[in-house]
Amino acid sequence: MATTLTTGSDQVTGRGPRASRKGKAKGSERPNWLGALIAWVWLAIVIIPIYWIVVTSFKLQANYFGSNPLKPPTSLDWTNYKLVLDNDFVQYFVNSVLVTAGTLIPAVLISFMAAYAIVRGEGVFLRGTNSLFLMGLAIPLQATIIPVYLIIIRLHLYDTLLAMILPSIAFAIPLSVLVLSNFIRDVPKELFESMRVDGATEWGMLWRLAFPLTRPALVTVAIYNGLQVWNGFLLPLIMTTSPSKRTLPLAIWTFQGQYGVNVPAIAASVCLTTLPILALYIVGRRQLLSGLTAGFSK
Amino acid sequence: MAIPALVFFIAFGVVPLVGVLALSFARWDGIGAIHPAGFDSWHAVLTDPGLPHALWVTFEVMFFSWAVQTPASILIGVFLSGHQRYREFLAVLYFVPLLLSSAALAVTYKALLDPNFGLGPGLHFGLLTRDWLGSGGLAMGVIIFVVSWQFIPFHALIYQGGVRQIPASMYEAASLDGAGRVRQFFSITLPQLKYTVITSSTLMVVGSLTFFDLIYVLTAGGPGDSTRVLALDMYQQGFQANLMGPASAIAVIIVLVGLVLALVLRRLGGRGVESQLEGA
Numbered sequence: 001m002a003t004t005l006t007t008g009s010d011q012v013t014g015r016g017p018r019a020s021r022k023g024k025a026k027g028s029e030r031p032n033w034l035g036a037l038i039a040w041v042w043l044a045i046v047i048i049p050i051y052w053i054v055v056t057s058f059k060l061q062a063n064y065f066g067s068n069p070l071k072p073p074t075s076l077d078w079t080n081y082k083l084v085l086d087n088d089f090v091q092y093f094v095n096s097v098l099v100t101a102g103t104l105i106p107a108v109l110i111s112f113m114a115a116y117a118i119v120r121g122e123g124v125f126l127r128g129t130n131s132l133f134l135m136g137l138a139i140p141l142q143a144t145i146i147p148v149y150l151i152i153i154r155l156h157l158y159d160t161l162l163a164m165i166l167p168s169i170a171f172a173i174p175l176s177v178l179v180l181s182n183f184i185r186d187v188p189k190e191l192f193e194s195m196r197v198d199g200a201t202e203w204g205m206l207w208r209l210a211f212p213l214t215r216p217a218l219v220t221v222a223i224y225n226g227l228q229v230w231n232g233f234l235l236p237l238i239m240t241t242s243p244s245k246r247t248l249p250l251a252i253w254t255f256q257g258q259y260g261v262n263v264p265a266i267a268a269s270v271c272l273t274t275l276p277i278l279a280l281y282i283v284g285r286r287q288l289l290s291g292l293t294a295g296f297s298k
Numbered sequence: 299m300a301i302p303a304l305v306f307f308i309a310f311g312v313v314p315l316v317g318v319l320a321l322s323f324a325r326w327d328g329i330g331a332i333h334p335a336g337f338d339s340w341h342a343v344l345t346d347p348g349l350p351h352a353l354w355v356t357f358e359v360m361f362f363s364w365a366v367q368t369p370a371s372i373l374i375g376v377f378l379s380g381h382q383r384y385r386e387f388l389a390v391l392y393f394v395p396l397l398l399s400s401a402a403l404a405v406t407y408k409a410l411l412d413p414n415f416g417l418g419p420g421l422h423f424g425l426l427t428r429d430w431l432g433s434g435g436l437a438m439g440v441i442i443f444v445v446s447w448q449f450i451p452f453h454a455l456i457y458q459g460g461v462r463q464i465p466a467s468m469y470e471a472a473s474l475d476g477a478g479r480v481r482q483f484f485s486i487t488l489p490q491l492k493y494t495v496i497t498s499s500t501l502m503v504v505g506s507l508t509f510f511d512l513i514y515v516l517t518a519g520g521p522g523d524s525t526r527v528l529a530l531d532m533y534q535q536g537f538q539a540n541l542m543g544p545a546s547a548i549a550v551i552i553v554l555v556g557l558v559l560a561l562v563l564r565r566l567g568g569r570g571v572e573s574q575l576e577g578a
Binding site for chain 1 (some may be wrong): 299302303307308310311312313317376377388400401404405407415420508542550
């Protein structure tokens with residue numbers, strides 16, 4: 001077993017350190033009928049619900065009933081989208097962006113600093129810190145939501161965006177530190193040595209050497225945590241009460257409660273909230289996928 | 299330099315962990331003052347017939363979602379690690395479910411499976427036209443299906459990475475010995491994927507303890523309490539019935555279950571997710 005951590009990028013692209021060893025994966029000469037069959041069946045299972053939700057979002061409620069649910073609409077009708085946007089979805093979108101950015105930037109930076117210290121430093125304190133973070137991986141942190149709620153109330157932060165941001169940062173730390181420290185470990189020691197000879201401080205090396213060299217890992221960690229936070233439901237549900245603080249996942253749910261039988265409107269709200277992520281996916285698919293597995297493929 | 303991360307993690311990770319244990323020995327309605335209450339909450343929770351049921355449902359979700367996802371993820375992962383021309387195209391579409399939030403998914407499936415307005419009645423397709431969320435067994439099936447739909451791509455991705463690390467020479471040697479594809483799969487691929495299976499299973503199992511949003515939006519634990527998992531039980535006791543003491547006791551049980559499972563899986567594999575990730 002190799003001792004380096006796979007970034008994931010070489011699994012998705014087939015390029016990278018292991019590409020040379022990959023050779024022929026399972027019998028590339030003969031078609032793999034069974035695998036192909038399962039793969040195509042699975043594709044249908046994946047696509048039909050997505051297709052249905054998109055098609056439905058362009059139908060009017062009046063002619064939604066009784067129409068063939070899989071038939072594409074004859075014309076694109078934006079009525080449902082207007083309805084959704086009139087329901088403050090812009091505000092929820094802004095909240096989601098603020099909470100996600102407000103979590104990511106500090107979380108990635110402090111995790112990076114901690115990872116650097118753990119890799120480059122010595123001593124009981126840092127080893128203990130590392131063990132503590134590793135323990136955090138095995139514990140479902142959602143189970144600690146009640147004391148977190150109590151802390152947020154005591155800090156007078158209940159029903160603010162910060163009430164979602166602060167716990168999210170903490171929940172993101174264990175995995176981020178782990179992935180980043182694996183990457184910093186791969187930076188050749190000689191580079192640090194030569195910079196030290198040139199009189200660089202640890203702080204200087206952190207930002208001028210380790211930071212640029214671990215950029216792919218930083219992006220990976222940012223994507224993984226970003227998706228977690230963007231799609232998070234439990235924290236907004238518990239930490240906020242006023243509509244002006246809602247994030248998108250919570251908004252979809254309340255919207256469904258209000259517009260129960262207006263399926264096309266609900267479909268439009270789902271499409272609209274997924275659109276930004278989908279756009280990002282189209283732009284940076286490989287980066288996103290390697291970010292998703294965040295180094296789980298060892 | 300590690301201080302800021304440590305402070306954050308202690309404040310919102312370690313302190314709440316200790317806090318949840320402390321609160322399970324207290325009485326708190328979520329608003330007012332907190333009073334010590336000894337073992338009252340524990341007594342209430344442990345004698346409640348709802349607890350074994352919630353535990354059972356939690357394990358049901360855990361087991362079935364694992365049993366459905368693992369074989370499918372391995373097969374798809376193995377397939378995607380090949381070199382078919384259209385693999386690239388499939389892969390693009392495969393991973394879309396990963397991008398959706400559980401809330402959006404639950405809302406989508408709720409509409410899709412609606413016995414009056416969903417896909418089934420629209421297509422006049424009797425098989426799909428049922429009150430899917432109206433009976434316990436069916437609702438459980440729907441939850442397992444949606445969970446699988448959402449997470450199979452993620453695990454397939456992990457298995458794809460695992461398969462790509464198997465040296466091609468092993469397959470070449472097996473081919474020379476006249477082993478067919480099926481034989482190769484069972485004699486080489488599966489044994490070589492052992493650690494990948496453990497990593498993926500640990501993520502599935504510990505992750506299944508936190509399936510809250512999906513079940514909450516899809517069934518809210520219903521019909522009756524047939525899909526009320528521990529996490530949902532905790533939420534309903536704490537944030538709906540304002541019984542933070544018993545809710546904290548349930549949270550402690552969730553943490554314990556998670557730790558025990560992680561340790562058991564570690565034993566099985568000889569190493570846990572952490573060491574897997576450390577690249578040991």
